[in-house]
Amino acid sequence: xxxxxxxxxxxxxxxxxxxxxxxxxxxxxxxxxxxxxxxxxxxxxxxxxxxxxxxxxxxxxxxxxxxxxxxxxxxxxxxxxxxxxxxxxxxxxxxxxxxxxxxxxxxxxxxxxxxxxxxxxxxxxxxxxxxxxxxxxxxxxxxxxxxxxxxxxxxxxxxxxxxxxxxxxxxxxxxxxxxxxxxxxxxxxxxxxxxxxxxxxxxxxxxxxxxxxxxxxxxxxxxxxxxxxxxxxxxxxxxxxxxxxxxxxxxxxxxxxxxxxxxxx
Ligand SMILES: Cc1cc2nc3c(=O)[nH]c(=O)nc-3n(C[C@H](O)[C@H](O)[C@H](O)COP(=O)(O)OP(=O)(O)OC[C@H]3O[C@@H](n4cnc5c(N)ncnc54)[C@H](O)[C@@H]3O)c2cc1C
Numbered sequence: 489x490x491x492x493x494x495x496x497x498x499x500x501x502x503x504x505x506x507x508x509x510x511x512x513x514x515x516x517x518x519x520x521x522x523x524x525x526x527x528x529x530x531x532x533x534x535x536x537x538x539x540x541x542x543x544x545x546x547x548x549x550x551x552x553x554x555x556x557x558x559x560x561x562x563x564x565x566x567x568x569x570x571x572x573x574x575x576x577x578x579x580x581x582x583x584x585x586x587x588x589x590x591x592x593x594x595x596x597x598x599x600x601x602x603x604x605x606x607x608x609x610x611x612x613x614x615x616x617x618x619x620x621x622x623x624x625x626x627x628x629x630x631x632x633x634x635x636x637x638x639x640x641x642x643x644x645x646x647x648x649x650x651x652x653x654x655x656x657x658x659x660x661x662x663x664x665x666x667x668x669x670x671x672x673x674x675x676x677x678x679x680x681x682x683x684x685x686x687x688x689x690x691x692x693x694x695x696x697x698x699x700x701x702x703x704x705x706x707x708x709x710x711x712x713x714x715x716x717x718x719x720x721x722x723x724x725x726x727x728x729x730x731x732x733x734x735x736x737x738x739x740x741x742x743x744x745x746x747x748x749x750x751x752x753x
Contacts, residue, residue: 501554502648505610506545506578507601507628508538508558510569511621518621524718525591526621534569537616539683541676542573544646545614546684552648555579557608561589561600567699574694575686581699582608588704593714594622598630603707606635610671612653617642617675628675638668644679 512518513531521527534542545556556578560566563585570581584600592600605613613635618625632639643655644663654667658677686694704711733742747753 502548502552502612503554503608503610504545504548504556505605505608505613506538506541506556506558506573507605507613507615507631508542508560508569508573508581509535509616509619509621510560510562510566511535511619514620520721524721532565532568534572535616535620536683537618537620537676537678538569538573539576540678540680541614541616542576542578543681543683544676546577547681548612548646548648554611557582557610559601559604559608560584561592561597561604563590570699571694572686574697574699575691576684577690578697580697583699583701584703584707585701586703588711591714593716594624594626595630595715596712598627598634599712600704600707600709601627602631602634603709604702605631607707612646612648612670613637613673614646615673615675617677625675628673632673635671635673637671637673639673639675640666640668641675643674643676646674646676646680 510532512526512528513533514536516530519527542556542558548554549556558570558573558578558581560570560581561584562569566585567581567583570583574581582604584604589596589600613631615628615631617628619627629639629641640653640655640657642658644658645656647654648670651669652667653670653672653674654665655674656663657666658679731746733739733746744753
């Protein structure tokens with residue numbers, strides 16, 4: 489159990505960490521290296537899912553007061569992704585960058601991010617449900633486990649009431665209301681919030697905001713051997729083309745037959 493829990497009546501400002509990953513530009517085609525890892529020599533941007541996370545962090549700060557801190561692990565150029573979030577309005581950033589982290593798998597990524605987040609002692613950690621590139625969706629649950637925080641996943645709405653964080657958890661047919669005492673890890677879907685555009689003022693202000701760079705040694709984390717290996721990569725199954733029913737006077741019957749066979753009717 490973390491030693492920095494909010495009390496039930498706590499109305500003090502929120503300390504919010506948003507994890508932000510720099511990913512290859514979604515407008516470019518993803519390509520693979522010989523070892524099946526994603527080629528990263530392309531234009532890189534802040535993960536669009538994390539932009540939604542930053543937006544939610546900013547809206548919670550606007551409602552409750554507090555601070556939004558962006559935490560990223562990546563090479564030096566990942567600063568640009570943090571800077572983008574800072575230009576949207578986040579307060580400061582932490583970049584964990586270390587040559588030893590090249591080739592990090594999801595577990596090492598989570599161990600590193602958890603160590604950096606722990607130093608901040610936040611009330612709330614916001615992550616995207618899955619990244620645009622790796623898309624394992626494993627990092628946020630691992631962060632929660634490593635920090636001993638409850639996790640609230642697939643949030644399309646987040647509410648804070650004293651020490652309680654409540655979410656609307658998106659499901660296939662609607663949503664569930666789930667809550668946990670802070671500090672918590674919340675994963676958000678793209679439905680959470682439309683990311684704001686950075687204003688010129690925001691872009692100028694971001695230039696002087698702090699981005700603290702830390703190494704593995706600073707965090708006291710030792711590199712671990714990969715717990716995962718990429719066994720192979722296959723193309724996703726292409727969608728079968730639909731059936732076209734020409735209307736020769738029997739189309740309605742044929743459509744009813746197709747829908748009945750699919751148990752839709
Ligand atoms: C052997 C091996 C080597 C690999 N080498 C690399 C490599 O060199 N570079 C690489 O990028 N991937 C590498 N990967 C893939 C790696 O496992 C994941 O990309 C990475 O750990 C994060 O997982 P994900 O993108 O699937 O995160 P997900 O769990 O899908 O991410 C969900 C959310 O977690 C947060 N998050 C995840 N990663 C970060 C991060 N780095 N910084 C801040 N927030 C984050 C973000 O909010 C993100 O939206 C390797 C995998 C294997 C098996």
